[in-house]
Amino acid sequence: MPRAQETVLEIDLRALEHNYRYLRSKSKPTTKFLAVVKAFAYGSDSIRIAQELENLEVDYLAVAYVKEGVQLRNAGIKTPIFVLHPQAANFKELIDFDLEPSIYSFRTLKGFLQKASDQGRTNYPVHLKFNTGLNRLGFKVQDIDSILSCLNGRGELKIASVFSHLAASDDLNEADFTQKQIELFEKIATGIDGKLTYSLFKHLLNTSGIINYPEAQYDMVRSGIGLYGFGNEARIDSELKPIATLKTVISQIHTIAPDETVGYNRAFRSEKQRVTATLPLGHADGIGRQYGNGKTFVTVNGKKAPIIGNVCMDMMMIDITDINCKEGDEIIIFGEEPTAEEFATTANTISYELLTGISQRVNRVFIKE
Numbered sequence: 001m002p003r004a005q006e007t008v009l010e011i012d013l014r015a016l017e018h019n020y021r022y023l024r025s026k027s028k029p030t031t032k033f034l035a036v037v038k039a040f041a042y043g044s045d046s047i048r049i050a051q052e053l054e055n056l057e058v059d060y061l062a063v064a065y066v067k068e069g070v071q072l073r074n075a076g077i078k079t080p081i082f083v084l085h086p087q088a089a090n091f092k093e094l095i096d097f098d099l100e101p102s103i104y105s106f107r108t109l110k111g112f113l114q115k116a117s118d119q120g121r122t123n124y125p126v127h128l129k130f131n132t133g134l135n136r137l138g139f140k141v142q143d144i145d146s147i148l149s150c151l152n153g154r155g156e157l158k159i160a161s162v163f164s165h166l167a168a169s170d171d172l173n174e175a176d177f178t179q180k181q182i183e184l185f186e187k188i189a190t191g192i193d194g195k196l197t198y199s200l201f202k203h204l205l206n207t208s209g210i211i212n213y214p215e216a217q218y219d220m221v222r223s224g225i226g227l228y229g230f231g232n233e234a235r236i237d238s239e240l241k242p243i244a245t246l247k248t249v250i251s252q253i254h255t256i257a258p259d260e261t262v263g264y265n266r267a268f269r270s271e272k273q274r275v276t277a278t279l280p281l282g283h284a285d286g287i288g289r290q291y292g293n294g295k296t297f298v299t300v301n302g303k304k305a306p307i308i309g310n311v312c313m314d315m316m317m318i319d320i321t322d323i324n325c326k327e328g329d330e331i332i333i334f335g336e337e338p339t340a341e342e343f344a345t346t347a348n349t350i351s352y353e354l355l356t357g358i359s360q361r362v363n364r365v366f367i368k369e
């Protein structure tokens with residue numbers, strides 16, 4: 001791998017393919033695969049990742065918001081794109097760019113029906129989302145008849161699929177709850193299926209669901225974090241490969257005399273002589289202040305160096321006393337060691353948050369061969 005000359009997020013597309021094939025192998029070959037590429041493909045790069053996934057022939061891509069889907073269409077992506085949380089303000093654009101909305105409430109159903117009608121569309125594919133216990137978005141089981149009567153005799157929309165989302169697929173202590181969600185989804189999905197004159201498909205599982213509840217895979221699975229190399233448990237993490245490595249370089253080295261301080265508010269105080277290195281990334285790049293003040297380590301020439309003092313907007317300082325290194329040397333913020341999951345855990349958060357927070361200021365570099 002090339003040595004970093006500045007802060008870069010290195011994205012290993014071979015790892016993406018490995019993760020895709022691993023996750024694919026966990027469900028039946030006939031089960032469709034939706035790849036979630038919302039939030040810049042979990043902070044990596046939505047366009048390049050979507051292109052790779054399109055080449056791997058995923059059945060669907062999913063984004064959270066219309067704007068993300070428009071960006072993929074403008075980049076030439078042809079795969080069907082599912083919009084998980086469209087806003088009524090963007091329904092016209094959604095239709096113009098051939099995106100497929102999740103419809104999760106009567107407000108979105110009626111609003112979208114009106115917009116499809118205004119645009120003269122027929123049989124426009126929509127996906128009905130049901131709340132089975134997450135209590136975030138979705139219709140209730142009791143809404144089925146009203147939804148169907150809203151659509152009755154209206155040719156504008158076609159229910160392409162029915163879906164729901166699990167609240168705790170990664171937590172086996174909640175297996176009873178998850179089982180109840182699965183049973184409720186079964187009731188909802190078969191209920192609707194039985195009342196339509198055409199066929200639809202059903203889907204429920206995210207990454208941890210694919211691993212822990214393969215019996216509930218239905219016609220499609222939806223995976224995000226797994227594609228990027230994390231499985232929410234050590235047993236699965238060991239099968240997956242993190243695709244992203246955040247690297248930077250040492251900008252400057254200082255020797256700090258006893259009683260000197262480092263950084264804003266003099267937050268780091270040294271009782272003895274130390275050597276520090278200043279790195280060219282900070283909270284504006286996605287490494288928040290919660291990682292400072294000795295909580296979190298980065299890797300310098302294979303050795304652990306703590307982030308000291310307050311993380312600044314564009315810089316942070318690390319303690320390299322006793323580490324053999326020089327200005328210009330490469331630093332691993334996260335990647336293989338520490339992993340993004342380990343790094344995130346030091347500040348009581350999760351890999352999802354750390355990864356999606358890496359800002360667009362950081363250059364993305366892709367590794368394929």
Ligand SMILES: *Cc1c(COP(=O)(O)O)cnc(C)c1O
Nearest residue numbers: 036165206207222223224225226
């Ligand atoms: C984000 C999201 C997913 C992907 O979840 P992972 O845990 O990253 O696999 C799947 N389904 C829905 C509805 C989502 O919002």
